[in-house]
Amino acid sequence: MIKAVIFDFDGLMIDTESLWFDAYYSVAKEEFGIEIKIEEFALAVGISEVPYLELIEKQVGHPIDRPSFLEKTTRFFKENVQSIQPREGVEDYLQYAKTNNLSIGLATSSTLDWVEKFLKQFNFYDYFSVIKTYDIVGTKKPNPKVYLEALKGLGVQASEAIAFEDSLNGYKAATGAGIHTIVVPNRLTQYINFPQGTPSISSMASVELKKFL
Incomplete structure (x- = not known):
């Protein structure tokens, strides 16, 4: 019973997990002109931010400024999570x-x-x-x-x-x-x-x- x-x-x-994808997608497109695939991003859910960053670097073709990128994605997340339902x-x-x-x-x-x-x-x-x-x-x-x-x-x-x-x-x-x-x-x-x-x-x-x- x-x-x-x-x-x-x-x-x-x-x-919030999908919102994090939106944050990474938005910043990556703005900064590097790339579009992250949601099905690839999903593979790293619940692990850490490292696989996400590696995915972006693989698409860009070179290392990125990780602290700066994370700062921007976090800002995007915090601004948009206020209206989450x-x-x-x-x-x-x-x-x-x-x-x-x-x-x-x-x-x-x-x-x-x-x-x-x-x-x-x-x-x-x-x-x-x-x-x-x-x-x-x-x-x-x-x-x-x-x-x-x-x-x-x-x-x-x-x-x-x-x-x-x-x-x-x-x-x-x-x-x-x-x-x-x-x-x-x-x-x-x-x-x-x-x-x-x-x-x-x-x-x-x-x-x-x-x-x-």
């Missing part, structure tokens, strides 16, 4: 879980201050009884620790929970903790090759939460 639902944050609840269906899932007395947790590789800022902005904060972040548990996905700590905080077994993720590292972390996991890819992570048979839906607006319970 499912007693708890655990959500990822970046990319799943708000699509939750992904479709997220609030419906939270409301259904709360109405049906499911415990709700959050497990993310982001930091607590980053997550809390948006949860409070969208009035989502009070839905969560447990929030586990990178700076709390000390490890990032695909390490399953953030999910294991979420399970512990929720007081449920892995078999009693269901997780929702958007990235391959997140999927590995959740399934590594033994949790049945549904992938909801975003505009960027739809290009990632997940293991064959991975349960997935196009958005939370396309399938009601009760279908998974």
